[in-house]
Amino acid sequence: MKAVYLIIPLAPLLGAILAGFAGRAIGRAGAHWVTILGVAVSFFCSLLVFQDVQAGHTFNGTVYTWMQSGGLNMEVGFLIDPLTAVMMIVVTFVSLMVHIYTIGYMAEDPGYQRFFSYISLFTFSMLMLVMSNNFLQLFFGWEAVGLVSYLLIGFWYTRPTAIYANLKAFLVNRVGDFGFLLGIGLIAAYAGSLDYATVFGKSKELATLTEAVTGWPVITAACIGLFIGAMGKSAQFPLHVWLPDSMEGPTPISALIHAATMVTAGIFMVSRMSPLFELSETALSFVIVIGAITALFMALIAIVQTDIKRVVAYSTLSQLGYMTTALGASAYSVAIFHLMTHAFFKAVLFLGAGSVIIAMHHEQDMRRMGGLKKYMPITYLTVLIGALANAGFPPFAGFFSKDSIIEAVQLSQVPGAGFAYLSILAAVFVGGFYSFRLVFFAFHGEERFRHAGAHHGDHGEHGHGHHAEPHESPKVVTVPLILLAIPAVCAGWLIGPMLYGNWFGDAIYIAPAHHGLAHMEEEFHGVIPMVLHGLTSLPFWLALAGAATAWFLYIVRPELPAVIKQKFSFIANILEKKYGFDEFNEWFFAGGARLVGRGLWKGGDQALIDGVAVNGSARAVGWIAGMVRLFQTGHIYQYAFSMIIGVFVLLTLWFNRV
Numbered sequence: 001m002k003a004v005y006l007i008i009p010l011a012p013l014l015g016a017i018l019a020g021f022a023g024r025a026i027g028r029a030g031a032h033w034v035t036i037l038g039v040a041v042s043f044f045c046s047l048l049v050f051q052d053v054q055a056g057h058t059f060n061g062t063v064y065t066w067m068q069s070g071g072l073n074m075e076v077g078f079l080i081d082p083l084t085a086v087m088m089i090v091v092t093f094v095s096l097m098v099h100i101y102t103i104g105y106m107a108e109d110p111g112y113q114r115f116f117s118y119i120s121l122f123t124f125s126m127l128m129l130v131m132s133n134n135f136l137q138l139f140f141g142w143e144a145v146g147l148v149s150y151l152l153i154g155f156w157y158t159r160p161t162a163i164y165a166n167l168k169a170f171l172v173n174r175v176g177d178f179g180f181l182l183g184i185g186l187i188a189a190y191a192g193s194l195d196y197a198t199v200f201g202k203s204k205e206l207a208t209l210t211e212a213v214t215g216w217p218v219i220t221a222a223c224i225g226l227f228i229g230a231m232g233k234s235a236q237f238p239l240h241v242w243l244p245d246s247m248e249g250p251t252p253i254s255a256l257i258h259a260a261t262m263v264t265a266g267i268f269m270v271s272r273m274s275p276l277f278e279l280s281e282t283a284l285s286f287v288i289v290i291g292a293i294t295a296l297f298m299a300l301i302a303i304v305q306t307d308i309k310r311v312v313a314y315s316t317l318s319q320l321g322y323m324t325t326a327l328g329a330s331a332y333s334v335a336i337f338h339l340m341t342h343a344f345f346k347a348v349l350f351l352g353a354g355s356v357i358i359a360m361h362h363e364q365d366m367r368r369m370g371g372l373k374k375y376m377p378i379t380y381l382t383v384l385i386g387a388l389a390n391a392g393f394p395p396f397a398g399f400f401s402k403d404s405i406i407e408a409v410q411l412s413q414v415p416g417a418g419f420a421y422l423s424i425l426a427a428v429f430v431g432g433f434y435s436f437r438l439v440f441f442a443f444h445g446e447e448r449f450r451h452a453g454a455h456h457g458d459h460g461e462h463g464h465g466h467h468a469e470p471h472e473s474p475k476v477v478t479v480p481l482i483l484l485a486i487p488a489v490c491a492g493w494l495i496g497p498m499l500y501g502n503w504f505g506d507a508i509y510i511a512p513a514h515h516g517l518a519h520m521e522e523e524f525h526g527v528i529p530m531v532l533h534g535l536t537s538l539p540f541w542l543a544l545a546g547a548a549t550a551w552f553l554y555i556v557r558p559e560l561p562a563v564i565k566q567k568f569s570f571i572a573n574i575l576e577k578k579y580g581f582d583e584f585n586e587w588f589f590a591g592g593a594r595l596v597g598r599g600l601w602k603g604g605d606q607a608l609i610d611g612v613a614v615n616g617s618a619r620a621v622g623w624i625a626g627m628v629r630l631f632q633t634g635h636i637y638q639y640a641f642s643m644i645i646g647v648f649v650l651l652t653l654w655f656n657r658v
Helices: 002-021 023-054 082-105 112-131 135-153 160-191 196-201 218-233 242-248 251-259 262-272 281-302 308-328 332-359 377-391 397-411 417-443 475-500 516-523 527-534 538-556 560-567 569-576 578-629 636-657
Strands: 059-069 072-080
Touching (some): 023 082, 023 112, 072 112, 072 135, 082 112, 082 251, 082 475, 112 135, 112 251, 112 262, 135 242, 135 262, 160 196, 160 242, 218 262, 218 281, 242 251, 251 262, 262 332, 281 308, 281 417, 281 578, 308 332, 308 397, 332 377, 332 397, 377 397, 377 475, 377 538, 397 516, 397 527, 417 538, 475 516, 475 527, 560 569, 569 578
16 A cells, blocks of 8 residues: 555646646646646545555555654654544545636636646645654645645735735744744654654653753643644634635635645644643643634624635634634544534535636625525535535534534533633634625625626726626536535534544544543434434524524615624724734734834944945055055155154064063
8 A cells, every 4th residue: 555655645746747847738728637637546545545544454654764863863754544544535535626626717817727736736735744654744744835825825926915915824824833843843852753653652751851941841832832833824813814815815725725725734733743732731721722712703703704705714714713622622533523524614615605706707795796596506505505514503514523522622621611612602603693694695685796886896806897697607616516515514424433433543642531522422322313412402503593693684684784883883893903913913023023124224234234344344444545655655764764663663662571
């Protein structure tokens, strides 16, 4: 199987190279065929690996040794276990659907070949991350997905907003990566290895050590450092600010980044590091509180967004908060389960939003939509499925994973779990509201696109404007939507074996003290009983109340949202300004950097370097030359007088020495 392991990441890489370097030679059709074929091969090989892992076969070995330094082996290696197998299938399947969808969505774009090259390279980077068996390869994949996301978010590089967005994403992720590097550095320094198995084997020893300078427990410092990296990559508060702006990229990459790849890297990484996190209650408490804040407060922003893609983007932030909260509650398998279900229904929502944007001739403002249900029945049905799953209605996929997260947090004894439980419960209501606000606002009610100027927004993805009836998207767009909607409905039915049958085996470690999942296993009696119980649970009624509120405000009384916004303008302004994080970052970090830069320019460059080092040395040479010139007159009597004075000075110094 080792050859198959190699094929999985290398097939998308080969497609990316061919589309990128030979794009003109192979043409547009050639570019999408080589990349789709590469990802398809990777997906089918992932299925083979999944079956092999199900049969009990795992792999942990080195593929290539890059170098050895001070006892550290820097290698490329693969760790194939149930956790890796799940991630490979999710990444490759969603990526394959996005590749196919892109044929229709980017059909008129001049950067067609370049885009296919980028998304295939993105898939390779994510696969290298999830398949790694050591911290060096993990960091390579971590940075590679960050680099390619920078290229994809700024794909339309002639637009200033796209350039701003990709720079913002790059810089915010560097903040997280600084903590990530510190965490890896502490592990390498105290464990003496970058190999997962070796480090995990020394985890209990690491738990007894303290950092020499600060006196902090090494395991806590390392875990918090690693999680700060996850906060950047998985867009957790306060490092979440880059993700909504990443909507400046084409819709297919929004789906790929937000559904199955980059933003889930942090969730996967913390789950993989469970043997370390389980030894630090401080780190778990930090994780659960950050996740709860993200889940609730990002969901609140979604209720005031009018850009259809940004509603889904803030939904992604909230769902990532749910996953992070589960990690803090030691429910790692639940977090991965929600990662999987979320990948499907969020990809449906993003690609469905893209289908609407195509139908509306690249209009993204929901205030210029409405009544699209009869024009786009397939898109409407798939988006409705995505909304039901996102809100957590049974028996859709999101219900099983979200309900399990809520129960795991309720049973958790980690400090901060009470706050987290109340926050994610409140987020259930908000999630039901914003999910169905999107459905009702875009697909029901008045056909607002018929109003004058409806297609002349200045924020359309391709800048097109047409007056025409909306229409259902071509099959190359709708077929991936349908294929993704199927697991958005039924992926949750896997909950029993994945959560309660020790399905992940040794891939995930939970300390005996954190027994919440074990208690949940005792209460679990099958999928159908869970669905029936869910119909009587508080989360279901909260989600239903949220959906009903959206129906009342946007169908029954569509004039009320404007009235409510006016009466609660203070709160609405806070949410529309996204709590002021962008303004604060602009003032404090960007403004501070400009202030420091101006000081360095004035004081360092102009005064010190130019004024002293460059111009100062020139002036000193000029002054010395002017003084020497006084003695170089060409008159013999002046030279003789100078010699006498010189002899007198030398004699004086000599006699004083004696």
